[in-house]
Amino acid sequence: MALWRGLAGAEGGKGDRIVPPTGFTAQLTLFSAGAMAFLAVFALALALATGRLADRWSQELAGNVTIRVSAPVAQQEAEVQSALSILQTTPGAGQPRLLPQDELAQLLEPWFGPDMPVDALPVPALIDLPVTGDDFDAEGLRLRLEAEAPGAVLDDHTEWRRPLVSAAHRLRVLGIVSLVLIGAASAAMITLAAKAALAANVQVIRVLRLIGARDLTIATAFVRRFTRRAAVGSVIGTLAGMAGIALLPDASAAGGFLTGLGFQGWDWLMPLTIPLVAAGVGFLATRWAALKMLEAVR
Numbered sequence: 001m002a003l004w005r006g007l008a009g010a011e012g013g014k015g016d017r018i019v020p021p022t023g024f025t026a027q028l029t030l031f032s033a034g035a036m037a038f039l040a041v042f043a044l045a046l047a048l049a050t051g052r053l054a055d056r057w058s059q060e061l062a063g064n065v066t067i068r069v070s071a072p073v074a075q076q077e078a079e080v081q082s083a084l085s086i087l088q089t090t091p092g093a094g095q096p097r098l099l100p101q102d103e104l105a106q107l108l109e110p111w112f113g114p115d116m117p118v119d120a121l122p123v124p125a126l127i128d129l130p131v132t133g134d135d136f137d138a139e140g141l142r143l144r145l146e147a148e149a150p151g152a153v154l155d156d157h158t159e160w161r162r163p164l165v166s167a168a169h170r171l172r173v174l175g176i177v178s179l180v181l182i183g184a185a186s187a188a189m190i191t192l193a194a195k196a197a198l199a200a201n202v203q204v205i206r207v208l209r210l211i212g213a214r215d216l217t218i219a220t221a222f223v224r225r226f227t228r229r230a231a232v233g234s235v236i237g238t239l240a241g242m243a244g245i246a247l248l249p250d251a252s253a254a255g256g257f258l259t260g261l262g263f264q265g266w267d268w269l270m271p272l273t274i275p276l277v278a279a280g281v282g283f284l285a286t287r288w289a290a291l292k293m294l295e296a297v298r
Contacts, residue, residue, distance in 0.1 A: 033233030041241025092136030230282030
């Protein structure tokens with residue numbers, strides 16, 4: 001025991017120098033920690049982006065309703081005016097707007113092409129109605145339209161909103177599950193690397209025991225080294241992932257989903273927790289592997 005203490009003191013208390021600083025275990029730990037941290041940044045960005053997407057879709061689709069007016073040509077104008085008068089007196093509703101022919105043509109263009117003569121088609125009139133108050137009663141308005149303007153049909157976008165919001169929430173759950181799997185994979189890789197390093201130093205471990213080193217002291221030496229490797233690798237991977245996210249197009253560039261896959265505001269601080277989590281995972285995984293391995297090496 002005295003000899004071990006003397007050796008540890010001569011090394012400045014750094015008993016973890018018994019762990020080889022180079023070799024495939026060091027490279028494996030650094031690479032796996034860096035790669036997993038890189039993937040974790042994108043998984044975190046996916047979870048945050050899908051959360052924002054679900055909220056935006058829900059708010060945008062819930063912020064207005066559409067009234068479709070279908071009637072014979074001779075009655076179309078009267079039905080539209082009747083529907084407009086009803087909408088103007090609806091509590092919680094803003095100013096209704098009848099969509100002009102050019103906007104209807106734009107809505108139909110993906111299906112019929114740009115040259116389709118909309119005026120020649122029996123296209124129903126569309127009225128856009130913003131929802132401005134909490135007292136808006138969609139079901140009551142639907143019943144009123146059925147009674148006073150039979151050709152008018154209310155669409156509150158529920159059929160479209162629910163699957164979209166549900167899909168966005170599922171994507172967010174998928175991102176969270178990906179983070180958990182990445183953490184588990186990191187723990188497995190670091191455990192394998194620690195076991196390989198311990199197996200390669202069986203003779204050194206036996207000599208250390210002969211001079212008085214305890215298993216906990218030997219395990220601590222490996223834990224320190226591998227925890228630092230995991231932390232360093234994850235810092236590099238996190239910075240690389242954040243740089244990749246920063247290079248993505250801005251959300252306002254095109255408005256698509258992938259252009260919003262990034263961090264906004266204080267969200268940029270969240271990836272900085274990944275190296276801390278990786279160091280914690282490395283510490284726990286290495287400590288468990290080292291103690292189990294030392295029990296087997298007698």
